[in-house]
Amino acid sequence: MSVKYRFPEGFWWGSATSAAQIEGAAAEGGKGKTIWDHWYEIEPHRFYDNVGPGTASDFYHRYREDIRLMKEIGHNSFRFSISWARLIxxxxxxxxxxxxxxxxxxxxxLLACGIEPFVTLFHFDMPLELQQAGGWESREVVDAYEAYARTAFRLFGDRVKKWFTFNEPIVPVEGGYLYDFHYPNIVDFKRAAQVAYHTMLAHAKAVRAFREAGIRGKVGIILNLTPSYPRSSHPADLKASRIADLFFNRSFLDPAVLGEYPRELIDLLREHGQLPETREGDGELLKEGKVDLLGINYYQPRRVKAKEHLPNPYAPFMPEWFFDPYEMPGRKMNPYRGWEIYEKGLYDILINLKENYGNIESYVSENGMGVQDEERFLKDGVIQDDYRIQFIRGHLIWLHRAIQEGCNAKGYHLWTFMDNWSWMNAYKNRYGLVSVDLKTQKRTPKKSAEWFRKVAQNNGFD
Known part of the structure; x- marks a missing residue:
């Protein structure tokens, strides 16, 4: 077959997932409680259809058939997370x-099936006891995480060569401490800043531990990078997009790749009395935390404009004091998820990494499309998810272009392999290449799975 969009030799084709979203067996196998188990117990009404993480996609019991299916649909790599509360x-x-x-x-x-394991140490699922001890607000929890990372490297580092300290570390900050969509449901920017800062210290300690362990592999972090596009080239709109970028991208990207925080962000937080507490020696530690490999999660762009109104001085301090969201007329939407589809955003992220972050080795660690009630598209026993094929194809075209222009991108992982439980949304939106029947747990590849298999097999597509 002629391949118009061919990817470099050894390109990573696969998918990503997390422990809490697929394992199930939440109270089996000696696993401790996470904040998700706990929150579901106390407020089940906040979860879609009152469905909690107890069973998820039952990967804990079905991993063998799932991994064989991954092989069948062309995976040469797969990212999953270890549940800290299960391991310790x-x-x-x-x-x-x-x-x-x-x-x-x-x-x-995975290795027996020729699939390289990529392992994430933390994907939103804090052990409950550590949250009760202060969570990421506490330096003791940072030290506990370092000990956990060392344990994981010791146990699995002989076979796992791609490690990631955190998945989307900004999400527990936004969800748990700013916008009330994750436990512990706190709204307090200063505490959020402390959580973000300690997360990056924990990351740096794990990177240092990885290097001390002498693993012949790479250590990185997975960031959800969301380009901030200004409404116009008016200076007020440009400033709004620059500040949004500082809060939502550079607050984690700069320390992870450059080993330090942006001066402009520090000055802004100082001016508003929102700086986290730091200690002597932290700066050196952050410099030690520079990653070898960066995972990029990209779903949608962020579009902003200058504020229409002054912030309420009595309301909590928020990033939105500096910009308003902007809905661009004529934008392309995923109507099921309410998210804009803008494939070129992926290219823009990679060009930014090339120009401003030393062209660090990276890969697309998540990209995907969630759709509600996919049974509507069932024909001859297979979900005809042409919309997903179109979504992936559109992003791969821009990824291919970025690579042609010298960006150091090594792979593409879809979110996700099979339909999984999703935080507060439970099973509302389906993302998988493989559909999961929640009653029987039967796995059935969708049309996109066959398309993905061919792309991986041909290392590209027409």
Whole structure:
């Protein structure tokens, strides 16, 4: 077959997921409680259809058939996360042997199928006891995370060569401490800033531990990078987009890749009395935390404009004091998720990394399209998700162009392999290449799975 868009040799084709979203077995195998188990117990009404993380997609029991299916649909790599509360129940202390056995089996099965394991250490699922001890507001929890990272490297580092400290570390900050969509449902910017800062210290300690462990591999972080586009070239709109970029991208990208925070962000937070507490030696530690590899999660752009009105001086301090969201007329939408589809955003992210971040080695670690009630598109037993094929294809074309122009991008992972449980949304929107029947847990590849298999097989598409 002629391949118009061919990708570099050894390109990583696969998908990504997280422990809490697929494993299930929430109270089995010696696993401790996470903040999600706890929040669901106390406020089940805040979860779509009152569905919690108890069973998810039952990967804990079905990982062998799932991994074989990944192989069938062209995966040469797969990112999953370790549940801290499963490996070390309570977050500190003894390692759970049942968890070690489970993760060893998953890693070995992946390798036996020719699929490289990419492992994330933290994907939103804080052990409950550590949240009760202050969560990321506490330096003790930072130290507990470092100990957990060292344990994981020791147990699995002989076979796992791609490690990621955090997935989208800004999300627990936004969700848990600013916008009330994750536990502990706090609205307080100063505490949010402390959580963000300690997360990056924890990241740096894990990177240092990785290097001390002597693993012959790469350590990185997964960031959801969302380009901030100004409404116009008016200076007020440009300033709004620059500040949005500082808050939502550079607050994690700069320390992770450059080893320090942007001066403009520090000055802005100082001016408003919102700087986190720091300690001597933190600066050197952050410099040690520079990553080898950057995962990019991209779903939608952020469009902003200058504020229409002055912020309410009595309301909590928020990033939105400096910009308003802007809905561009004529934009292309995913109507099911309410998100704009803008494929070129991926190219813009990669060009920015090339020009301002030393062209760091990167890959697309998540990109995908969630659709509600996909059964509507069922024909001859297969979900005809042409919209997903179109979505992936559109993003791959821009990814291909970025690589042609010298960007250092090494792979593409779709969110996600199979339909999974999604935080507060449970099973509302389906993202998988493979559909999951929630009653029987039966797996059925969608039309996109066959398309993806061919793309991976041909290392490109027409």
């Amino acid at each position: 129940p309570g977050g500190r202390g003894e390692v759970n042997p049942e968890a070690v056995r489970f993760y060893n089996d998953v890693i070995d099965e």
